[in-house]
Every structure is written in C-alpha cells, then in structure tokens.
Amino acid sequence: MGVLNRRLIRMIMSSKGQNLAIAMVVALGLMLYVAMSSAITNLDDAVQKYFTITNAADIYVEIPAISGSEVNSLLSVSGVEAAQGRVVWDVNFLSDQKADENQKITLRVISIPEDAEDSKDGMIHSLYFQTKAQTLASDDEVFLIESFARARSIEVGDEIKIQYAGEDHALKVKGIVSSSEYIYLMQSEQSLLPDFSNFGILYVRESFAMRSIASNGQYNQVLLTVRDSFDGNHESVRKAVEKKLEHLGAQRVYLREDQVSSRMVQEEIRGNKQTMSIVPVIFLGIAAAIMFVMIGRFVRNDKVTIGVLKAMGYNNRKIMTHYSLYAVSIGITGAVLGVILGSLMSVYVTTLYATESFNVPILVFKFHAWMLFAALGLALVFSVTAGYMGARGVIQIDPAAAMRPEAPQSGKHIGLEHTRFWNFWVSFTEKMVIRNLMRHKLRILVLSIGIALTFMMIMIPIYLLSAFLDMFEFQYSVMQRMDYSVSLNGFMADRDLVRSLRDYDEIDYAEGRLEYPFEVENGYRKKATTVIGLSPDTKIIHFYELNTMVPMVFRPNSVFMTRGLADNLGLRVGDPFVMKPYLPDREDQVYKLTGIIRQDLGSNVYMPLGTLQRDFFGEDAVNGAYIQGGSDVKDVLTDARSVSSFMSNEDLQNAYLDFMQLTYISIGMIVVIGMFLGVAIVYNTVVLMINERTVEIASMRILGMRIGEVFSVISREIAVISGVGIVLGIPLASWALAGIGAYFTTDLYSFATKPQFIDYVYAGIITLVSIIISLALSYRKIIRANFVDALKNQVS
Amino acid sequence: MEQNQILSISQLKKHYLMGEVTVEALRGVSFDVNAGEFVVILGPSGSGKTTMLNILGGMDQATSGTVNYRGEILSDFSEKALTEYRRNVVGFVFQFYNLLGNLTARENVELATEIISDHLSVDEVMEDVGLTDRADHFPAQMSGGEQQRVAIARAVCKNPDLLLCDEPTGALDFETGIQILKLLKKINVKYKKTVIIITHNASIAIIADRVLKMRSGEIVENIINEMPMDPERVTW
Incomplete structure (x- = not known):
C-alpha cells in the first residue's frame, strides 16, 4: 500500500465519528433505494408474471345484460383474442359469529365457465391454486378467495352461507384461490382500503350463477384479451368494442390499467419508483455537499502539506486523487453498508407486500445484483464528484506561497460597533x-x-x-356527516324510501341519494366517475371551497366537481362538459360546472337529485340513502331486503x-x-x-x-x-x-x-x-x- | 554556462503581494553555483533568501531574470516540467521540517521515494541520519532535531542534484544544530550533492565553499571560501 494511502486511512480513522455520520447518510439513502427498488421490482415482475400465467384480461366490459352470442361476436373486433362472459353480483355472506351480528359482509359472486379448470383451457383471469388445480363438480361447490378465507379462518371443505334475493344458499368450499383480478382486494374505488374480513370473492359454476343470479340467463360482464401480435394499442380495441356494443346501450368498457386492483398496484409501483428515483439523490446529494465542504476545508487546512508534496515533485493529479479518495472511501463505505442493510430490508418489505398489502401468491424475494451495482455506481459518482470538486483547491496552491506565513485576514468594523448599544x-x-x-x-x-x-x-x-x-x-x-351510507338493490321512490327509513326508531335522519357511474367528457378528455345526486337542502354533505374552506351553498342548479377530476378534465368553473350515462336509451347531457370543491378521498361529480332524475332516472328515483343514527341501525339495515350494502362511518x-x-x-x-x-x-x-x-x-x-x-x-x-x-x-x-x-x-x-x-x-x-x-x-x-x-x- | 556549473542565476527579480502590500523580494540577483559546492546564503529576515530558494527549487516563478539549470532556463518550464524538476533534481529541507504528522519517520521518507525510480536506499539513508531506531515513530513522538533529520533524509533519499535547505538549524538548539550541519556536510561529501543553505546565522558561513551575503533583495557579497571548516568548529 502506498504511503499516501496509509496516510488516507489514518486521516479517515482520526475522524471516525464524522466520517461515519456521512457514510450513514449515504447508507440510509442507498438502503431505502435498494430495499424499496428491490421490493418494487419483485412486485412488478411478479405482477406481470401473474397476469401472464393467469391469462389476465386486457379489457373489461360492464353491461346490464349480454347474451353468449353477443359475447362471441366481440371476437370479430380487430385485435380481440378471446372473450368470456360472466355473471358478477354482490351478495350477503351469512356469518354465525356473534361479532358479525351487526355486520354487513359482502361476497362478490363471479361465475366461471363450466369447462374451465385452469389457464390451459383459456379461462381469462384463471384462478391460482396454492395446491393442485381443481374443478367445481356441482353447483353447490365454490372457490373462495384466499384473503377472505384467511381473515375468517375458512378452510377447504367448510360450508358457507350466502343470501341473495331473500334466499339462503349453503355452499361448500372446494378450494381456496387467488386471482390476478383481485391483487388488491377492494369492493370499489369508494372503499379506499381493503377489508379482508368483510369483503371477499366467491367463484361459482356458471350454471349456478345463471340459474340463481343472472337476469334472463344473460351475462353482465365480459372479459377480453388482446392478441400479443396486434399492431394497434389496447385503447383502439377498447374503442372498437365500445362501438360494437353501442346498440346494447349502457356499458362501461375499460382497460386493465383502469381496473381498481390493477390501478392500485400500478399506482404503488409508479409512486415508489418515482420516489426511489428522488430519495437516493437527496441523501447522496446531502452527503456529497458535506464531503465537498469537508474536502475543501481539508485542502485549505493542509496547505503546507500540499506545498511540501508539490515541493517533492508530486503533481496536482496525484495530490487531488489523494484527497478525492477520502470522499470515495466514505462513499463506498456508506454504499456497502447501505447495500447490505437495504438487501436485508428488502426481504422484509417484499414479505410485507406479499402478506399485508397485495395478494400475489407468486411474489417471492429475489436478489437483484444490478441494483447493488447501481447503488455502488451512484455512490461512486456522487463521492468522486464531491471529492474532485472539493480537492480542486489543490491546483490553486502555490508551493512557495504555501510555506509563507499567511497574511492576516483583512478585517473591518461592522456598522453596529459605532452604536451605544454595542459598547454598553x-x-x-x-x-x-x-x-x-x-x-x-x-x-x-x-x-x-x-x-x-x-x-x-x-x-x-x-x-x-x-x-x-x-x-x-x-x-x-x-x-360527510352521515353515520351510514346505504346502497339499494335497485331504484326506489325517494319519498317512500325516506318515509320507510324514518319509521324506524333507531334512525334519526335519512335522505335519499342517487349514485351512478357516468363518463364525463370535456373535448378529447374523458373520465369514468361516480355522479352523486343529492337533495339541494342536504344535511349530510357539506361542501367547502377548495382553497379558502369557505362553505359553498348547494343550489338546485349547482354542479360541483372534485379537484382531481376537474384537473384531469381540464375544467374550470363556468366551463361546460358532457355527461354520458351508462344507461340504455338515455341521451348525453351538457352541464356547466358551478364549483370545484374540496374532497380528499375519491373523486365525484355532485348534482341536485332533481336534475339527475329529470335527465336520466325518472321522477323521484333514488338508489341509495344517507342515514344518521346509532349502532343499532346496523340491525335494521342488515335485515332490510332492499339494501344491497351499507358502509358504517x-x-x-x-x-x-x-x-x-x-x-x-x-x-x-x-x-x-x-x-x-x-x-x-x-x-x-x-x-x-x-x-x-x-x-x-x-x-x-x-x-x-x-x-x-x-x-x-x-x-x-x-x-x-x-x-x-x-x-x-x-x-x-x-x-x-x-x-x-x-x-x-x-x-x-x-x-x-x-x-x-x-x-x-x-x-x-x-x-x-x-x-x-x-x-x-x-x-x-x-x-x-x-x-x-x-x-x-x-x-x- | 561553464561545464562545472550547475546553476547560473542572472538578474533575478521577484515581486509579490502579501495581503494588501507589494513585497519586492528580489531586486536583480545574479550568481553561479558549481556542482558539488556547499553554498551558504546569508542574510537577515526579509532579505529575499527564502524567495530565492523557492525560485531555485522550481516552487516559485521569478518576475524577471533567469535561472539556468544545466543549460535549461527554469522560467521556460511548463508546470509539468517544473514538477519533474522538483521531483528529480531538487531536495528541500524546511526550517519547520514540514513532516506529515500522520506518517511515521520512515513513511515520510518513503513518501519522497515513491515517485522516484532512481532513489537511494531508505534504510541506508535512515542509518546515515542516525534514525534507524526511530523509523517507526510519528513526528509528534520525536524531538526537533530528530524531525529535522527525517526531513533531511526525506530530501536526500530522492537522490537529487540540489539539496536546498531553508534555515535548517533555525528551530534547533546549538548542539542539535551542529549535528544537522555535520549531517548536511556528510551528505555533501558522501553523495556529492550540491547543498545550498539559507540562514541568518553568520556563524554557519565558515563551513561553506561559497558564501553569498544578501540584503534587501540583493547580493551584496559573493565570497569563495578556500578553507571551509568542519561544522564542529562552528559556534554561536
């Protein structure tokens, strides 16, 4: 080892604490980078692989009713590889546990094709079995999604009960499954968080679904896959499908990227990837700034040494390398620490993703060697730059001047010194x-x-x-000042609903609500969103101006929109926009935006009930209600046949x-x-x-x-x-x-x-x-x- | 330039800024140095001795005038050539030793030899300066005299043509100072090195082959000493 390198090691060791502190800044930045990037890469790879092996849908169609032949006709759309109709409906899960007495537990029943056992048969979103793939031999056999089964300790062979249209059905759990469609298990966008014990997915034979749930033996959802070899993009296929189904009226056709679960996963991946492109730069930037200042000061303080080295014949490059290596050594030490800690942490984060947040059964920890090199490379770039920039002062040092005693720094009186205050x-x-x-x-x-x-x-x-x-x-x-938000099985007259709800002593206040998905358009910009119709004198929903938090009055002609949605559509107050209903035989309507409101969770359009009833749903129609009341309201709602689901605040x-x-x-x-x-x-x-x-x-x-x-x-x-x-x-x-x-x-x-x-x-x-x-x-x-x-x- | 001459200095001038003051350090200095000579430059503080030594050593550039080293003009040298000159031709000994505090005595010497291919044996030079036993000590563990010996060993080990010493005994007591002078004389004789010492101590002049007296940036006397004495006879 060269003498200067020995000196370097001694210099580093003489300021251990200081150097360790900088190395730890580097280590923290790279630890977060390696841990999160590794976990996100594992998640991303696993999700993509999961989509492939389970033949995930590329396009989803939600429609009130569609026949099998209409589903098959979609194969003629350019790019469509496969089409699969299914029946999807939310039903009540009947629990015999005391803790669930006042709980509305929802199971989403999804039909699977009779002949589908696994992806080999071409089933779209084929089910993933932890053990051997199985088939449903009879109508009373079902597959249950793993997260719900785990949360409720339901095992293969157990019997579960569901209630639909007032009838109870006892079903036997044939298998516990996972699905790439429900990696992030949420009932809807409004749910915000997964609730594994109160919402699950139940897969049933198509014959059972057709007989017990479907209306007129027709499907209400279609899954489509697009050919890998297709030249155009998926959006063009989506549009073609939308056009093809136009004659059937109401429909919602969307890509996988807009599907709730897929979107949540992609948001997590996107957000973390972007954060991880910033975090190490912040940490390494701070470490580099400290090293830059430190090396600069070293060089200034080591002026005589540098003069001596130059007098002995050392050139600038050699001396600068000596000081730069100081920064590089700290950077590399931090990088090695960061990579080791990050690798250990990434095992934990990947496991957390696999067990707590997302249900991707094939998600396992994988070690990514390139990430280690990337981390080391990053540390090297920052520390070499900091070291070199800090050591640039070496060039300025003249060996003769370095030996001369320094002239006293020029000083002058500061203004304050002439004041009485200063002296006394x-x-x-x-x-x-x-x-x-x-x-x-x-x-x-x-x-x-x-x-x-x-x-x-x-x-x-x-x-x-x-x-x-x-x-x-x-x-x-x-x-929102309700205690319960209720969704009905269908439409009811507002007056009848409110009267019947207010008849219950447990309910203090109730008001009807309309809630329906629409496509909102402004020129080429469009967005699917839930439009909520409220009474103009609503006591439940209170609107506030986005920036000032000043209360906004909801008038009979008000049309309010949340900020994110208005931004997405490029709308300002006073701008007109089109609302396209997912309803048969209803015309598109144009409205003027009258206010942009603050709403932190979810995005919606709010309109007066009267406007929505007049233009789309008919006089006095509502499909939900807001209720104020105590915890015993749950009993009433659980027993109410017209209630499809409710959420307690x-x-x-x-x-x-x-x-x-x-x-x-x-x-x-x-x-x-x-x-x-x-x-x-x-x-x-x-x-x-x-x-x-x-x-x-x-x-x-x-x-x-x-x-x-x-x-x-x-x-x-x-x-x-x-x-x-x-x-x-x-x-x-x-x-x-x-x-x-x-x-x-x-x-x-x-x-x-x-x-x-x-x-x-x-x-x-x-x-x-x-x-x-x-x-x-x-x-x-x-x-x-x-x-x-x-x-x-x-x-x- | 005569064949035996190693340095020929002609009309050397140097001005520099010290804080807010312009210092006229050299005002047209001219003299020659022969190879193997032991030269003492005498002068009080501020007479320009150190400035001249720095220019001779390629550490500083003259404002005007020339330094001719074996037929080459130093002021024509590029920065790279000057570095090579310092590396291969010159060995410096400073008044305050300027050892690197976190290197041992031996490492301080090795620091100089690391960049030279044709250097002397470190062990041999350490033995010559009488520091074999103290080779693994750090400067802070050594006396001033020992530190100056290390500084001399560091300069000599490079096997330079010129040994330039800036007040080598300035920070030392009498006894130690004599030891250092004897060492420098020994190196001059044994390794046939040209030694130039600058000092304000006139007593040292008796050991030199040539004495240059400086005052206010000028050479006021250039004396050839036909009978240089042994350093043992120096007193102050």
Whole structure:
C-alpha cells in the first residue's frame, strides 16, 4: 500500500465519528433505494408474471345484460383474442359469529365457465391454486378467495352461507384461490382500503350463477384479451368494442390499467419508483455537499502539506486523487453498508407486500445484483464528484506561497460597533460571536442551508401525518356527516324510501341519494366517475371551497366537481362538459360546472337529485340513502331486503385508524432519518468549524476561558445560524410540501390540507433537538483537542 | 554556462503581494553555483533568501531574470516540467521540517521515494541520519532535531542534484544544530550533492565553499571560501 494511502486511512480513522455520520447518510439513502427498488421490482415482475400465467384480461366490459352470442361476436373486433362472459353480483355472506351480528359482509359472486379448470383451457383471469388445480363438480361447490378465507379462518371443505334475493344458499368450499383480478382486494374505488374480513370473492359454476343470479340467463360482464401480435394499442380495441356494443346501450368498457386492483398496484409501483428515483439523490446529494465542504476545508487546512508534496515533485493529479479518495472511501463505505442493510430490508418489505398489502401468491424475494451495482455506481459518482470538486483547491496552491506565513485576514468594523448599544450592552463574548458571524458569511450560508434542508426533511413526515389525519377528519366528519351510507338493490321512490327509513326508531335522519357511474367528457378528455345526486337542502354533505374552506351553498342548479377530476378534465368553473350515462336509451347531457370543491378521498361529480332524475332516472328515483343514527341501525339495515350494502362511518374510521398504525411507524422512521440527516449535517459542520479555528480556540483557552465558555461562543454562533436555517427552511418546506401535494394528488387521493402552524413548530423543535445532539457530540472534540499543539503548529 | 556549473542565476527579480502590500523580494540577483559546492546564503529576515530558494527549487516563478539549470532556463518550464524538476533534481529541507504528522519517520521518507525510480536506499539513508531506531515513530513522538533529520533524509533519499535547505538549524538548539550541519556536510561529501543553505546565522558561513551575503533583495557579497571548516568548529 502506498504511503499516501496509509496516510488516507489514518486521516479517515482520526475522524471516525464524522466520517461515519456521512457514510450513514449515504447508507440510509442507498438502503431505502435498494430495499424499496428491490421490493418494487419483485412486485412488478411478479405482477406481470401473474397476469401472464393467469391469462389476465386486457379489457373489461360492464353491461346490464349480454347474451353468449353477443359475447362471441366481440371476437370479430380487430385485435380481440378471446372473450368470456360472466355473471358478477354482490351478495350477503351469512356469518354465525356473534361479532358479525351487526355486520354487513359482502361476497362478490363471479361465475366461471363450466369447462374451465385452469389457464390451459383459456379461462381469462384463471384462478391460482396454492395446491393442485381443481374443478367445481356441482353447483353447490365454490372457490373462495384466499384473503377472505384467511381473515375468517375458512378452510377447504367448510360450508358457507350466502343470501341473495331473500334466499339462503349453503355452499361448500372446494378450494381456496387467488386471482390476478383481485391483487388488491377492494369492493370499489369508494372503499379506499381493503377489508379482508368483510369483503371477499366467491367463484361459482356458471350454471349456478345463471340459474340463481343472472337476469334472463344473460351475462353482465365480459372479459377480453388482446392478441400479443396486434399492431394497434389496447385503447383502439377498447374503442372498437365500445362501438360494437353501442346498440346494447349502457356499458362501461375499460382497460386493465383502469381496473381498481390493477390501478392500485400500478399506482404503488409508479409512486415508489418515482420516489426511489428522488430519495437516493437527496441523501447522496446531502452527503456529497458535506464531503465537498469537508474536502475543501481539508485542502485549505493542509496547505503546507500540499506545498511540501508539490515541493517533492508530486503533481496536482496525484495530490487531488489523494484527497478525492477520502470522499470515495466514505462513499463506498456508506454504499456497502447501505447495500447490505437495504438487501436485508428488502426481504422484509417484499414479505410485507406479499402478506399485508397485495395478494400475489407468486411474489417471492429475489436478489437483484444490478441494483447493488447501481447503488455502488451512484455512490461512486456522487463521492468522486464531491471529492474532485472539493480537492480542486489543490491546483490553486502555490508551493512557495504555501510555506509563507499567511497574511492576516483583512478585517473591518461592522456598522453596529459605532452604536451605544454595542459598547454598553454587548458582552465581550457576544461581540466575538457577532463578529465571527459577520466575517464568515459563506460558512453561515452553507450551515443555514443544511439546517433548512433538515427542517424540510422533518417537516415532510409531520405534514404527511397531519394531512392523513386531516384528510380523513375532513372527509368523514366535516364534509360527510352521515353515520351510514346505504346502497339499494335497485331504484326506489325517494319519498317512500325516506318515509320507510324514518319509521324506524333507531334512525334519526335519512335522505335519499342517487349514485351512478357516468363518463364525463370535456373535448378529447374523458373520465369514468361516480355522479352523486343529492337533495339541494342536504344535511349530510357539506361542501367547502377548495382553497379558502369557505362553505359553498348547494343550489338546485349547482354542479360541483372534485379537484382531481376537474384537473384531469381540464375544467374550470363556468366551463361546460358532457355527461354520458351508462344507461340504455338515455341521451348525453351538457352541464356547466358551478364549483370545484374540496374532497380528499375519491373523486365525484355532485348534482341536485332533481336534475339527475329529470335527465336520466325518472321522477323521484333514488338508489341509495344517507342515514344518521346509532349502532343499532346496523340491525335494521342488515335485515332490510332492499339494501344491497351499507358502509358504517365508524367502521371506516376504525379501519382507517388501523391502517394508520403502519403509517405512524413509517412516518416515525422518516422523522428519525430526517433527524439523523440533521445531526450529520450540523455535527460535520461544527467539527469543521472547530478544526478550522483551533488556533483561535486555543488562544481563548490560553487567555483563561473555560471549555464551557469557549463552547458557549460556538453554541451561540450555531444558535443564530440555526435560527436563520429554520427561517429559511419554512419556505423551503412549504415549497416541497406543495410539490408533494401536487405529486400525490390522483383520482383517489387529494392533498388539500395546508400545513398548520403547529406542524412548523414541531418540525422546528425536532430540528433544534437534532442540532443540540450534534453540539453535544462535538463538545467532545473541543475537550479532546490539543490546543498547545495547534499553537506550536510544528507539524502539518 | 561553464561545464562545472550547475546553476547560473542572472538578474533575478521577484515581486509579490502579501495581503494588501507589494513585497519586492528580489531586486536583480545574479550568481553561479558549481556542482558539488556547499553554498551558504546569508542574510537577515526579509532579505529575499527564502524567495530565492523557492525560485531555485522550481516552487516559485521569478518576475524577471533567469535561472539556468544545466543549460535549461527554469522560467521556460511548463508546470509539468517544473514538477519533474522538483521531483528529480531538487531536495528541500524546511526550517519547520514540514513532516506529515500522520506518517511515521520512515513513511515520510518513503513518501519522497515513491515517485522516484532512481532513489537511494531508505534504510541506508535512515542509518546515515542516525534514525534507524526511530523509523517507526510519528513526528509528534520525536524531538526537533530528530524531525529535522527525517526531513533531511526525506530530501536526500530522492537522490537529487540540489539539496536546498531553508534555515535548517533555525528551530534547533546549538548542539542539535551542529549535528544537522555535520549531517548536511556528510551528505555533501558522501553523495556529492550540491547543498545550498539559507540562514541568518553568520556563524554557519565558515563551513561553506561559497558564501553569498544578501540584503534587501540583493547580493551584496559573493565570497569563495578556500578553507571551509568542519561544522564542529562552528559556534554561536
């Protein structure tokens, strides 16, 4: 090993804590990158493979009724490879458990072709069996989706009961299955979260479905696959199918990417991929910035050594390589640590995906060697750049000038010194602090930016936490004030429904509602969404203006839209748009948008009941209701035959709070990581300051100042810089949060919550704690420093 | 340039900025140095000695005038050529040793030999400077005299043509200073190196073959010493 490399190792070892702190910043960034990217790649690969091996549908058609021959006719559409009709209907699961007494448990019954055993037979969305593939020998045999079976401890051979149209059916579970159609098991987009014990999928023989559920022996859904060899895109096939089925009236034809489960998975993959392209850059960028400053300071402090090396005949490249290697060594150490920790963590994250979030039975942990190389490569690029940029100062050092004693730095009085205040009220040490601050503006700026970044990193999770809570609070307490949201089996007269519901003592208040899917169009932009019709004097839904939170009055001519939807369609208040119903024999209608509302979860159009009834559904028609009442309302709703399903606000809130438990842990981790970053930034800067000012600090000690007094000078400087940093951090964090809000706003979620004053206070306090920790760590440096040596300055 | 001459300095001038002040360090210095000579440049602080040494060593550029090393003009050298010159021709010894604190004595010497193919044996030079037993000590564990020996070993080991010493005894006590002078003389004789010492200590002049006296950036006297004395006879 060369002598300079030995020196390098000793230099690194002499500042272990400082270097480890930087290496850990690199390690954290790469750990998150490797863990998440690896898990996401595993998920993505497994999902794609799962789609292939289960012959997943490319296009879905929802239609009130379609015959087998009409289904077959879709094969003539260019690009369509296979078409499969099926019957899909939600029924009640009858539980004999006491805990489920007041629970509406829904099973979605899906028919499977009689001759389909597995994908070899060409079944679209063929079922995935954990063990050997099986067939349904009789009508009373069913397959049950694995998540529901697991949540309810139902096993093969058990008998389950369902209720449909007032009739009970006892069915035998022949097999437990998974489906690529329900990787993320949600009843609908409105459900927001999976609820494995209250919603599941039941696969039955087609003959049973046709006999017991289907209307007139017809299908109500069609699955289509597109030929791999097809030249055009899937959208063109979707349009052709839509056109082909036009004569059947109502229909909803959508691609796999718009299917709820597939969309949730793709959103997760997309979001994480994008986040993972930013996270390591932030961490490595911060580490590189610290290394850049550190190497720059090293070079400046090592001026005489560099002069000596040059005097001996070392060239610039060799000396710069020596200093750059310092950064590279830290970067590589961090990268190796990050890759090891990330690989271990990716096993955990992949397992979490496989068991808690998504049902992809073929999802297993795979080690991705390319990711390790990518991580190492990233660390190398950042550290080489930081090292090289930091060491550039070597070129400027003239060996002769380096040997000469440095001329005193030019100094001048600061304006404040001519004031009475300065002379009478400012103590000697305070004067030192102020002068130091005024004379090292660049140092203050660099450290302030570091603290501002720390503040931002800490503010982000704090905001996310309060935004998640506020999002739910707003949606289910401020905007929607019902206790139950009820869906009916069909349409009813509003007056009759409300009267019958209000007859129950358990129900305090009820109002009818219309809820139906429409295609909303603005020029070439179109979006399928649920339109909700409400009474203009609704007491349940309260609308608020998006930015100001001013209440908005819902008038008989109001047409309100959620922000995400309006943005997607490029609509502003006053713009006209077309509503195309998924209903037979109904004309498209044009409406004018009268307001864009705040709604954090889901996206909808809200219109007065009268308008929807007049234009589409007939006088007084409703298909749902909002109810206010206690927990005993569940009994009433469970027994009501006209009720297809209902959602309890309390249950939703409990499910959400359960979900938040995991979020708390993740957010806590991000806060700790943010604090760690802060400590790394401040600690390194303080240590650099101490190293640079050893002569000044030694002089203070020799003048008789105690360690504590010297430390208080530095602490007060840091306190002022921290204040500047936090003040700078406020707009920086606000800017970052606005970006995050815009980035994460989709059809499903909208981050309308503004950061609160208290969020900033919390972030400020945590930032200060991390600064205090760094100061406490650097205190040891002052105690241990040998100031007599520093003054002797005999060796460089 | 005569065949025996190793250096020929002509009308050398140097101005530089020190903070906000322009320093006229050299004001037209001219002299020659023969190969194998032991030269002492004498002068008080601020007379331009160190500046001249730096220019002779290729560490600094003159404002005007020439330094001719074996027929080559240093001011014509590119940065790369100057580095090669410092690497292969010159060995420096500094007043404050300028050892690298986190390298041992031996490593400080090896640092110089690492970039030279035709260097002297590190062990032999360490023995010559009497530091074989202290080779694995760090500078902070050594006395000033020992540190200066390491600095000399570091310079000599490169096997340079020129050994340039900037106040080599300036930071040392009398006894140690004499030891260092004896060492430099020994190297001058044993390895036939041209040694140029700059100092403000006039007592050292008696050991030199040539003495150049400087004042205010000029050579005021150029004395050939026909009878250089043994360093043991130096007193101050």
